Amino acid sequence: xxxxxxxxxxxxxxxxxxxxxxxxxxxxxxxxxxxxxxxxxxxxxxxxxxxxxxxxxxxxxxxxxxxxxxxxxxxxxxxxxxxxxxxxxxxxxxxxxxxxxxxxxxxxxxxxxxxxxxxxxxxxxxxxxxxxxxxxxxxxxxxxxxxx
Amino acid sequence: xxxxxxxxxxxxxxxxxxxxxxxxxxxxxxxxxxxxxxxxxxxxxxxxxxxxxxxxxxxxxxxxxxxxxxxxxxxxxxxxxxxxxxxxxxxxxxxxxxxxxxxxxxxxxxxxxxxxxxxxxxxxxxxxxxxxxxxxxxxxxxxxxxxxxxxxxxxxxxxxxxxxxxxxxxxxxxxxxxxxxxxxxxxx
Numbered sequence: 001x002x003x004x005x006x007x008x009x010x011x012x013x014x015x016x017x018x019x020x021x022x023x024x025x026x027x028x029x030x031x032x033x034x035x036x037x038x039x040x041x042x043x044x045x046x047x048x049x050x051x052x053x054x055x056x057x058x059x060x061x062x063x064x065x066x067x068x069x070x071x072x073x074x075x076x077x078x079x080x081x082x083x084x085x086x087x088x089x090x091x092x093x094x095x096x097x098x099x100x101x102x103x104x105x106x107x108x109x110x111x112x113x114x115x116x117x118x119x120x121x122x123x124x125x126x127x128x129x130x131x132x133x134x135x136x137x138x139x140x141x142x143x144x145x146x147x148x
Numbered sequence: 149x150x151x152x153x154x155x156x157x158x159x160x161x162x163x164x165x166x167x168x169x170x171x172x173x174x175x176x177x178x179x180x181x182x183x184x185x186x187x188x189x190x191x192x193x194x195x196x197x198x199x200x201x202x203x204x205x206x207x208x209x210x211x212x213x214x215x216x217x218x219x220x221x222x223x224x225x226x227x228x229x230x231x232x233x234x235x236x237x238x239x240x241x242x243x244x245x246x247x248x249x250x251x252x253x254x255x256x257x258x259x260x261x262x263x264x265x266x267x268x269x270x271x272x273x274x275x276x277x278x279x280x281x282x283x284x285x286x287x288x289x290x291x292x293x294x295x296x297x298x299x300x301x302x303x304x305x306x307x308x309x310x311x312x313x314x315x316x317x318x319x320x321x322x323x324x325x326x327x328x329x330x331x332x333x334x335x336x
Contacts, residue, residue, distance in 0.1 A: 015292070018269060021273070022183045022270055022273055022274065022277075024178050024186050024293065025181055025182035026178055027178050027180075027181040027309065028191075031173070031177050031181070031198070032170050032173045033170075034199065035169075035206075036167070085253070097150075103236045116197045129277070
């Protein structure tokens, strides 16, 4: 016993001796193979290696790029569509009203969506973000990224 | 089983030799299972928790910084897994009569247990251990059976070193008190 002074008294040596005689509970048969099967069918551990750090750099770059795109989409003027999300309060109010109208029926929302370039931009943006994330993910060897 | 050997194996696993993890599982499975069983006290649930422990350890292996022994790091995961499972399902433990704690002579116990054969000593010790609270069982088990130091137990449980020392001291007293009670009944 290499533990501290607590085990050095006669009484503790006696207790340690008794405890040493206790048999250790055995893990069930096939325990190791069960774990290895689960591991082999699942995810590899993420190693803290140069390769892993390189992939993480790509990950951080993708997050940064996504944030830049989101900021541009939110704050940029869209002259070709004549939309500025933050200054065009009427459109936002209409969108809110249409969303609340979901309780009365979907017709008002569907008709609003037909005419709403704001919603088209939002859907397009989300689609682009998902596509961008997918493309970036191809650069990862691991099956799981730190994003999802 | 040396710490250097563990480190070499971990290095090879992180380089992609996943199959080498089975060496670590084989090496520590009984210790982890035994430790968890002290807390959960149900073999099936303890087996699940032990599996969880090794899977969590595998996925977090890159985070093992060699600041402690691998066994200490693994026991910390096992401890947290076991504790979180028992939080979901409280397990009733038999509390020892506090009046008994001071009322014994360790010399008498040592003498009388000397009259028992090894199997009887094991039964006596097991019976006394069962009267401890689950966290007390875990502490005493880590200290005596898994050779973890007071400092390492502090790392595993999140307790301060002085707190671990106080708890171990109290647990020993409880164990002696319980053994004294059982020996009195046996030789009465």
